[in-house]
Amino acid sequence: MNDSAADARAQDAGARNDDANGADPTRPGTGDGTRAVRAGLPDPVKYEPTLPGPVFAAHFHLPGEPTGPYTYGRDENPTWTLLENAIGELEAPGRDDVETLVFPSGMGAISAVLFSQLGAGDTVVLPSDGYQVFPLVRAQLEAFGVEVRTAPTGGDAQLEVLDGARLLWIETPSNPGLDVCDIRRLAEEAHARGILVAVDNTLATPLGQRPLELGADFAVASGTKQLTGHGDVLLGYVTGARGEAMDAVRRWRKIVGVIPGPMEAWLAHRSLSTLQMRVDRQAATALTLARALKERPEVSGLRYPGLPDDPSHAVASRQMRRFGCVVSFTLPGREHAERFLESLRLVDEATSFGGVRSSAERRGRWGGDAVPAGFIRLSVGAEDPEDLVADVLRALDEAGRPVSGS
Numbered sequence: 001m002n003d004s005a006a007d008a009r010a011q012d013a014g015a016r017n018d019d020a021n022g023a024d025p026t027r028p029g030t031g032d033g034t035r036a037v038r039a040g041l042p043d044p045v046k047y048e049p050t051l052p053g054p055v056f057a058a059h060f061h062l063p064g065e066p067t068g069p070y071t072y073g074r075d076e077n078p079t080w081t082l083l084e085n086a087i088g089e090l091e092a093p094g095r096d097d098v099e100t101l102v103f104p105s106g107m108g109a110i111s112a113v114l115f116s117q118l119g120a121g122d123t124v125v126l127p128s129d130g131y132q133v134f135p136l137v138r139a140q141l142e143a144f145g146v147e148v149r150t151a152p153t154g155g156d157a158q159l160e161v162l163d164g165a166r167l168l169w170i171e172t173p174s175n176p177g178l179d180v181c182d183i184r185r186l187a188e189e190a191h192a193r194g195i196l197v198a199v200d201n202t203l204a205t206p207l208g209q210r211p212l213e214l215g216a217d218f219a220v221a222s223g224t225k226q227l228t229g230h231g232d233v234l235l236g237y238v239t240g241a242r243g244e245a246m247d248a249v250r251r252w253r254k255i256v257g258v259i260p261g262p263m264e265a266w267l268a269h270r271s272l273s274t275l276q277m278r279v280d281r282q283a284a285t286a287l288t289l290a291r292a293l294k295e296r297p298e299v300s301g302l303r304y305p306g307l308p309d310d311p312s313h314a315v316a317s318r319q320m321r322r323f324g325c326v327v328s329f330t331l332p333g334r335e336h337a338e339r340f341l342e343s344l345r346l347v348d349e350a351t352s353f354g355g356v357r358s359s360a361e362r363r364g365r366w367g368g369d370a371v372p373a374g375f376i377r378l379s380v381g382a383e384d385p386e387d388l389v390a391d392v393l394r395a396l397d398e399a400g401r402p403v404s405g406s
């Protein structure tokens with residue numbers, strides 16, 4: 001590409017990052033599918049691809065005064081800009097006062113918020129049933145002099161320990177227990193006490209839930225899961241209103257150097273175009289599978305927020321637009337659960353979730369989560385629903401048969 005084309009593209013990306021997060025009246029269409037396929041695309045340039053390829057650059061031509069948008073590769077990259085615009089359009093459609101920052105992993109994004117907003121003497125409220133790395137995060141925060149309080153997600157129990165905190169961290173639906181809390185209620189109570197609110201939106205994806213519209217200050221997520229959905233990229237992001245808090249997150253990214261590669265950023269953007277198809281298909285199959293599991297006598301503790309009689313359903317229906325692709329349940333003991341996982345043919349035995357290929361694991365194998373030995377987290381993929389349900393039911397039959405041959 002010649003310099004003027006690159007320049008036009010950079011200018012365009014910079015301009016869109018500055019003033020248009022989906023509010024562009026020349027881009028009609030407000031449905032989730034339309035938004036997902038067009039999110040973050042630059043205005044068409046003759047002979048340029050629709051989604052420009054990854055820009056591999058450690059530095060950019062920069063004669064004279066060193067002003068942006070693109071100076072040095074640790075600060076900004078045009079491929080990030082397009083992806084940040086795209087995620088911003090999905091997390092906060094129509095808002096032009098919001099910005100998104102991408103990170104090389106969900107933990108990169110989470111740490112950037114926690115460590116840029118909190119200092120010695122501050123208090124943070126974390127979920128006690130959140131992502132499994134939180135105990136390590138807690139130890140690091142405490143080592144830096146931050147007081148950490150925890151409470152469970154269900155029943156909005158974090159409200160009880162809010163007083164005097166600086167930041168409230170919410171994870172809803174929680175991973176892996178799938179409890180849900182009322183984001184709007186927690187955010188109102190927190191803001192009344194001058195407390196910032198961050199929501200981990202990994203499991204829901206921005207098509208399932210928009211934390212900023214529910215009052216949160218930050219929507220934070222791992223893009224490694226359903227957002228990108230193919231199990232081949234690690235990514236994270238933070239979305240929030242422009243201002244001091246997001247400036248601090250940006251400064252953290254710059255000084256820690258926690259930046260995604262252009263190739264990963266581009267792959268993620270490419271994957272966003274199918275987000276609506278994937279989340280709709282996977283959520284519909286997850287509900288079908290949950291209904292089938294409900295009929296099985298060996299299954300207990302079944303959770304899926306989309307099931308009408310799930311304890312989370314009432315709150316989830318008020319704040320979620322789709323209920324996600326993760327179903328959790330408990331089988332009678334560790335061996336039973338292991339036989340089930342070995343018998344599956346269409347479901348990979350693997351950690352993580354949200355991919356187009358179904359996966360499942362016995363969560364207790366990691367230690368850390370407070371779950372029964374037979375607890376299974378199953379992530380529903382994009383297979384044909386009949387095939388997947390048949391495979392799961394067949395594996396349950398096999399796992400339930402008395403062990404033979406001895």
Ligand SMILES: *Cc1c(COP(=O)(O)O)cnc(C)c1O
Binds near residue numbers: 105234
């Ligand atoms: C996976 C996950 C993370 C961490 O994301 P990485 O991309 O693995 O760093 C954070 N929160 C939740 C809810 C997750 O599932």
